[in-house]
Amino acid sequence: MTTEIMPAQDLPQIKGVKDVPYDELFVSGHRTCQGCESALVMRHMVKASGPRTIVLGSTGCMYVANTTYYTTPWVVPWMHTQLGASGSAALGTAAGLKVLMRKGKLKNEKINVIAFCGDGGGADMGIGAISATLTHKDYNCLVLLYDNESYANTDIQLSSQTPYGAVTTFSPSGDKKRLMHTRWKKNVPGMLAAGHPESRYIAAGCAAYAVDLMNKIRKALELGGPTFVHTLDPCPKGWDYHPQYSQELGHLAVETGIWPLYEVVDGVCNLTGPTRQIAEGRKKRKPVYEYLKRQGRFAHFIDEDVEHFQAQVDKMWTDWLIPGVIPFTVPAKDVAILKIDKKPMHEQKTA
Amino acid sequence: MAEERSVSIEVVYRGIFQKTLAQRICRSVVLAARKRGHTGTAFARYGDSPERNGVPAKQFAVVAADELELEASMAKYEPSVVDVSIAVDDTLVKGVESWAWYGRQPIWKPVRANGWLLVTSDKKPDEVLAQTDKAERPYTLGIVPGGASFAGLWVYKDDHTDFRVLGALAKILPQWIALDDAKAASLELAKGDQSAVASVQYGYDATTMRRVKDGEGTSGHEVLQFKKPGWTKMRPGVIVEARKPGERNPYYKKYGARTMRPVVNFDTCIKCTMCWLDCPDECFEVTPEGHYEVVYEACIGCGICAQVCPVKDCIVMVDELKFTDNKDKWQLWKTDHSKYNSWFEDMSGVSADPKKGASGSVPPNANPAANAATNPGADPAANPTTSAGGDE
Ligand SMILES: Cc1ncc(C[n+]2csc(CCOP(=O)(O)OP(=O)(O)O)c2C)c(N)n1
Ligand code: SF4
Ligand code: SF4
Ligand code: SF4
Numbered sequence: 001m002t003t004e005i006m007p008a009q010d011l012p013q014i015k016g017v018k019d020v021p022y023d024e025l026f027v028s029g030h031r032t033c034q035g036c037e038s039a040l041v042m043r044h045m046v047k048a049s050g051p052r053t054i055v056l057g058s059t060g061c062m063y064v065a066n067t068t069y070y071t072t073p074w075v076v077p078w079m080h081t082q083l084g085a086s087g088s089a090a091l092g093t094a095a096g097l098k099v100l101m102r103k104g105k106l107k108n109e110k111i112n113v114i115a116f117c118g119d120g121g122g123a124d125m126g127i128g129a130i131s132a133t134l135t136h137k138d139y140n141c142l143v144l145l146y147d148n149e150s151y152a153n154t155d156i157q158l159s160s161q162t163p164y165g166a167v168t169t170f171s172p173s174g175d176k177k178r179l180m181h182t183r184w185k186k187n188v189p190g191m192l193a194a195g196h197p198e199s200r201y202i203a204a205g206c207a208a209y210a211v212d213l214m215n216k217i218r219k220a221l222e223l224g225g226p227t228f229v230h231t232l233d234p235c236p237k238g239w240d241y242h243p244q245y246s247q248e249l250g251h252l253a254v255e256t257g258i259w260p261l262y263e264v265v266d267g268v269c270n271l272t273g274p275t276r277q278i279a280e281g282r283k284k285r286k287p288v289y290e291y292l293k294r295q296g297r298f299a300h301f302i303d304e305d306v307e308h309f310q311a312q313v314d315k316m317w318t319d320w321l322i323p324g325v326i327p328f329t330v331p332a333k334d335v336a337i338l339k340i341d342k343k344p345m346h347e348q349k350t351a
Numbered sequence: 352m353a354e355e356r357s358v359s360i361e362v363v364y365r366g367i368f369q370k371t372l373a374q375r376i377c378r379s380v381v382l383a384a385r386k387r388g389h390t391g392t393a394f395a396r397y398g399d400s401p402e403r404n405g406v407p408a409k410q411f412a413v414v415a416a417d418e419l420e421l422e423a424s425m426a427k428y429e430p431s432v433v434d435v436s437i438a439v440d441d442t443l444v445k446g447v448e449s450w451a452w453y454g455r456q457p458i459w460k461p462v463r464a465n466g467w468l469l470v471t472s473d474k475k476p477d478e479v480l481a482q483t484d485k486a487e488r489p490y491t492l493g494i495v496p497g498g499a500s501f502a503g504l505w506v507y508k509d510d511h512t513d514f515r516v517l518g519a520l521a522k523i524l525p526q527w528i529a530l531d532d533a534k535a536a537s538l539e540l541a542k543g544d545q546s547a548v549a550s551v552q553y554g555y556d557a558t559t560m561r562r563v564k565d566g567e568g569t570s571g572h573e574v575l576q577f578k579k580p581g582w583t584k585m586r587p588g589v590i591v592e593a594r595k596p597g598e599r600n601p602y603y604k605k606y607g608a609r610t611m612r613p614v615v616n617f618d619t620c621i622k623c624t625m626c627w628l629d630c631p632d633e634c635f636e637v638t639p640e641g642h643y644e645v646v647y648e649a650c651i652g653c654g655i656c657a658q659v660c661p662v663k664d665c666i667v668m669v670d671e672l673k674f675t676d677n678k679d680k681w682q683l684w685k686t687d688h689s690k691y692n693s694w695f696e697d698m699s700g701v702s703a704d705p706k707k708g709a710s711g712s713v714p715p716n717a718n719p720a721a722n723a724a725t726n727p728g729a730d731p732a733a734n735p736t737t738s739a740g741g742d743e
Pocket of ligand 4: 615619620621622623624625626627642643659660661662665666
């Protein structure tokens with residue numbers, strides 16, 4: 001028996017800011033913080049996907065601050081999903097729609113299914129369900145991980161996405177131990193891209209590059225199957241800076257090379273935006289200090305910490321197989337392997 | 352007053368930005384009162400957690416003659432009537448809306464008759480009163496000199512607002528907080544730094560009092576109250592009605608969370624859409640001419656639009672207390688250009704004609720966004736909205 005893939009919506013790429021759809025499907029009146037970039041991700045996400053979209057939201061700021069006390073900013077159907085369940089919710093909803101349409105209980109229609117989760121709900125608790133979802137290639141759904149680098153809703157606890165050394169309520173800086181948290185941020189999109197050949201689209205974006213982000217969401221939905229987009233969202237509350245700098249910090253995260261923008265389409269990795277310019281040598285990477293010094297969560301850093309941070313980022317750019325994306329290096333003796341004849345077997349030359 | 356057995360104080364503050372400050376005020380009150388042999392406790396309101404930055408929140412201090420009295424006062428999970436309310440950001444006098452369904456409440460709402468409202472402000476009592484809801488019972492307004500202190504989350508930049516407030520409290524509640532005790536407590540909290548004592552004395556001396564009679568204040572603020580549906584009326588599955596396209600959520604307007612708001616110079620706007628695109632609160636509406644006007648009811652005052660606008664001084668962030676309403680302003684520009692432009696100049700202190708440069712008495716970059724961006728090392732006192740974090 002062959003599985004039938006549901007047709008996906010045509011979502012043409014947005015050519016520039018003037019081409020961005022005007023209608024808001026996530027309207028004002030959400031109680032997120034001043035300058036919340038995660039709220040902006042929600043707005044851009046539904047703007048890009050359009051009115052025929054179902055959104056499912058895992059517990060976190062984007063649920064609690066958006067839909068509190070019987071009031072909501074969502075124009076599209078939205079459902080609260082358990083913390084850690086975004087993958088299951090996405091897959092289940094896509095499967096449910098498919099069955100209802102097959103049985104004629106629902107009009108045959110192209111509907112986008114997007115489940116979002118925070119870094120706590122996605123990179124920590126929900127990673128298993130997301131991974132499982134990405135292997136089910138016959139269902140169209142997108143999981144969007146909005147990453148404010150902490151469990152922000154419950155007042156800023158450490159997650160696997162919290163950057164090296166950052167202060168959180170679980171990792172304060174003390175007299176005895178200046179850095180309570182010294183793990184390097186987990187590479188979620190890289191890991192998911194490497195491990196899920198069934199997924200046709202996996203990307204990393206940032207709302208500070210709104211058009212790039214919206215196009216990634218559109219491409220994910222248009223290609224169909226299970227897809228994944230990870231966004232880095234400056235969070236003034238947890239990162240401790242004045243909300244007016246949210247956009248600027250998004251730009252700095254990319255320009256310093258800490259947060260590379262890329263997409264993996266059918267196994268092929270494209271760097272996008274300034275990340276591409278940096279990789280091609282058309283733009284210089286900014287020192288990470290530019291980014292770190294603007295945030296209170298790094299205020300306890302001494303030179304040594306900044307140097308370590310810089311060295312780690314440098315390594316991502318100089319030593320990795322794909323800069324900032326795939327954390328592999330090839331031993332010198334095996335460099336030849338990379339040049340292996342990749343033609344189909346019958347076309348390969350025999351020695 | 353001698354026979355009173357307990358006193359309750361609330362601190363109303365901007366969520367997150369001033370959380371540490373509110374904590375320190377509540378703690379110092381209790382510490383000072385204990386030096387007199389009283390007892391007391393400091394606590395936060397559960398309902399405000401998780402706090403969102405800018406959104407009003409409350410913390411409390413209750414001081415009592417003995418443990419029994421304290422327990423009796425503490426039986427209430429949050430005091431609905433307080434002796435003193437302290438607003439650590441003067442824009443809070445426009446009303447407090449912390450969470451949905453409460454609606455916007457006058458700042459004096461929990462203050463008992465003849466109680467006190469202390470506001471930290473650089474303005475005169477009458478200017479502050481002009482923006483405070485019309486009083487329904489008499490109280491005393493005290494102005495503690497100083498701008499809003501935006502002490503950050505992790506890094507507390509000490510500007511002694513807490514000690515000045517403690518000094519002001521010593522003035523109005525001497526039987527609970529004696530000036531000497533306040534000084535001793537501040538010295539302890541500041542780890543021996545004598546300037547803390549000077550700040551307590553300054554708060555004591557420089558706080559100005561103004562009796563407020565019934566009916567004084569403004570009636571210009573919007574009434575914003577909602578009816579709770581109650582769980583029996585909720586639809587099965589807790590289904591909430593979606594918003595209609597183009598509609599805004601009427602149950603939560605963001606202006607109560609704002610200390611600054613943007614004003615737009617439509618004459619210099621190049622219609623680039625950046626403000627609209629990057630506003631996390633969906634505030635901008637496109638006009639028939641292709642300009643972007645701010646819907647002030649939705650604006651939380653984050654300042655991102657002013658930061659991303661490529662034209663210098665086209666969007667300027669202005670002190671919220673300069674405004675008396677939340678009406679959109681583009682209509683005015685449409686019907687009367689010059690009237691709008693003089694309004695813009697008056698508010699922003701920036702000339703509406705970029706060729707002319709600065710106007711009025713305010714320096715050209717009164718815009719704190721521009722100020723902080725071009726001059727990151729600026730004196731934090733001169734720019735109280737600069738983040739506590741790492742700019743220096
Ligand atoms: C199973 C479960 N555990 C714990 C919680 C409490 N909780 C609510 S929100 C939250 C933080 C979620 O963090 P994240 O997914 O990073 O989203 P953010 O708040 O940062 O937007 C937690 C732990 C919960 N709701 N459900
Ligand atoms: S805590 Fe951070 S993610 Fe949550 S609402 Fe505030 S700014 Fe947004
Ligand atoms: S200050 Fe500007 S960006 Fe921020 S909410 Fe208001 S209109 Fe939007
Ligand atoms: S960002 Fe500035 S120039 Fe661009 S549309 Fe908005 S107000 Fe006009």
